[in-house]
Amino acid sequence: MSEYVDAALQEPSVGVVDRRTYTFADDAPFRLTGGATLAPVTLAYETYGALNAARDNAVLVAHALTGDSHVAGRYSESDPKPGWWELMVGPGKPIDTDRFFVICSNVLGGCMGSTGPAAADPATGRPYGLDFPVVTIADMVRAQRRLVEHLGVTRLLAAVGGSMGGMQVLEWAVRYPDRVAVAVPLATTARHSALNIAFNEIARQAILADPNFNGGDYYGHSAPEACGLGQGPRMGLAVARMIGHVTYLSDEAMRQKFGRRLQDRDAFSFDLDADLPDFQVESYLRYQGRKFVERFDANSFLYVTKAADYFDLAEQHGQGSLTHALSKARARFLLVSFTSDWLYPTAASRELVTAMKKNGLDVSFLEITADCGHDAFLLRNQRLSGLVRDFLRHAHDDVQQGNL
């Protein structure tokens, strides 16, 4: 996802937060969907607000492809950048930390503190690289469940997330129907389409094509904690990120944001080798690519995109039938799609809503008119904010009154 910061909405904030880790290796190794086992498993996570005495106010936020556990707040008073959903999470905000105990963990396979390909393989003491086993959305969710239990929560009030976060929310609702009262999958899908897979595959190929990828073994002698950031297939990863960015915006958003405006020049360069691009949109993409390689590990990119591609709620829980898969769910649902989202278009949400309704589930759905493409769920949107705020408050009231 893109990172947008709206300064005006940063306050009130959860303030200075810290990232913690939870490691489980105490019992049997964690067996993954693909058959491999993993031990130890560490999840990096953050929490905001407090768990109440009834332990019924926990809201799990699941992050998207390249997100992390840092949903809200800052790591220090001087930290210039708040968490990625600062707009939505904080005191008095839609996911209200005065009311709710908010939990977010970096996904399994990620590179922001959770066990992933940059972590040390206990068998060798060196980073796993491509020896890291392929993980699925289900594996991410199963690890989250361990964390949630560790935090003293038996049943979540809500699981909330957009994009790949929404897939995790769906997986929670179907896999653990007794452990989540309400589910809020935003701008997401029950399965990756051929188009979704195609873009991810091209991005992966760009990474694999970079000779500095070196079969995933590019961490050098740096400590595993350094996580491969800035190392390895920088060019390939930058290209991969550029592809992602195009899919997060809409045709219309790009037209408004960039059009055919030139970047710091009055005329075309007529130079294919120019360091400075011709068009603003080229400059934007190059900048996004450069910035991304400083914060994300290329191997992790391969693993999380694969997890998203593999996700198929119907196949994995319903023998091919989405209705059958969702017959296992009991949560109350709120789904939101955005008109200009061509990554996970409204039809993908509607398909979920139809299958939910066939199962008699309590489901609310809104398609929000927005020009900004898939990124819309991360941007300021009064309708989204109001919906989520009301939905969570009512859910909590109903849970407290024993009605949910």
Next chain:
Amino acid sequence: MSEYVDAALQEPSVGVVDRRTYTFADDAPFRLTGGATLAPVTLAYETYGALNAARDNAVLVAHALTGDSHVAGRYSESDPKPGWWELMVGPGKPIDTDRFFVICSNVLGGCMGSTGPAAADPATGRPYGLDFPVVTIADMVRAQRRLVEHLGVTRLLAAVGGSMGGMQVLEWAVRYPDRVAVAVPLATTARHSALNIAFNEIARQAILADPNFNGGDYYGHSAPEACGLGQGPRMGLAVARMIGHVTYLSDEAMRQKFGRRLQDRDAFSFDLDADLPDFQVESYLRYQGRKFVERFDANSFLYVTKAADYFDLAEQHGQGSLTHALSKARARFLLVSFTSDWLYPTAASRELVTAMKKNGLDVSFLEITADCGHDAFLLRNQRLSGLVRDFLRHAHDDVQQGNL
């Protein structure tokens, strides 16, 4: 574009054809839009049918991004593959070689026989590489005009082309209003949008990121005629082509063609390093990438995509006004768009139609319902065939009767 062959429609055909070249260096050097000069300039071209005595039956076909002069027929009796628009061009076909004298040349900057970055720079005797000057759609058209004149044609009956070929058709109509009776721009646009530029830029970045690109100097010691095929940044060029292929198909076309079907396997590989992909769509993209590097020069890819990005009929002929730009045109127009084309959507054609009508031009426009995305103009389509057939026949009748 993709290459589709419909065996059932290959006959009747123009039969065995050959590619010729025309070189002009006799007078002043060819001055390009960007200010550089180029000499000599060679265009590879093919013709089918015969120029009539009145010299009023010439139809210029302009090819798309990675096309070439080989529109129809085969290079030998045993040649397995006909030209790229065999469906449309041939005896009795919509562009009827029994009636019309069909001309197509490889674009300036291309790599299929015309002067481009793989050609020998007279100054050094070595391939130009990135020393080749940036060319524009206007430059391509200006070179074509020289060829058309050389072939004895003062005024074309028609200029016809899809995608980047359509841009050339528009340029012909505006630049040489006296030299083209009718113009048929298919699935095209008056300018590249930010989204179009974004995809091209990512593709170029993938090539530039490949260390085998070597600043465009990768031709080694092979003869320039070898054109760099199979040399240089193979991985980067393959990724570039994969990006293109996604934009040529539609979400729906990919859903129908591939869905989530696995490639020669019953279950996921759970292996990120697997030589064999999981999904059919991944296999398709990898195959298209591999195939492309055997037939296309990476430097040429940079130049032709840049030409398409630079194209802006309104800016370059109308001081920002498309209506003003098209006030220079006098041709009769037929425009066609396809419902699922998201590269150059119907809105792009409509904008042209509106500006043409404001100028009182005779313009026919049809949006054809098609699931197959931008590639639709290359595929069998009865409506497209019928439209083009009738339009060209009437145009020829009207020209012969002195009405056009």
